[in-house]
Amino acid sequence: MKVLVIGGMHGNETLGIRLVASLIDNPINGIDAIIANPNAVRAGVRYIETDLNRSFGVQNPVSDEEKRACELDSIVDEYDIVLDFHNTQTPTNNCCFVGVDCLPVLYDQAKQLGFDVVIEATYDCINKHHTNTLSIEISVDDAWDSVSYWRRRLERLGDGASIGKSIQLYRFDSRVTWQQFEQNRFRDWRPFVELNNNDTAVLGGSGRLAPIFIGSKFTPYYATLIRYIKQV
């Protein structure tokens, strides 16, 4: 199995950047590693011109990130599995993202890597355009925000351990702006805990909605809403 680890899709989310540096210094057999957005990493910012993870699928690339997304398109296709590392400032928010039609092996990998939640991304991002790519979101200061932790995980990748467990599958629903948050005085939101009926109605939503990335300064909105689908 050929595996690619991506860090620095967002240049200010350091886990993947540190992990790629470690894998380049001290490689693990069968695992390649690249920095997705080196210019943003050097500047220590999320992106330079356009958010790289919103720059996939653009017909006529103009920004540096849109051109870089085209380069990554052909690199990513050379691998069986791609693990794309991100950070969030929201505590207890560890989860994975996949595309709607992702390879089923990604669910097994998510289980094996110890995750409880997988979210289908429906907006333009690396997961939507690459069925082999699992994006990994780790809360900063979590025990999993650690290069040595992920090196140990990567060394055991594919050994089939813990595949018997199940995970909660959600789908991206919408984003909540800071203005909506302040106007409606939403309170006590916690990652993956379903909104009450009142908050769901205020937002004009329906179904089992839960918030993630609550108040994280890494994202330009107050929270992301996800909708529960099923256990897989």
Ligand SMILES: [Zn+2]
């Ligand atoms: Zn990110």
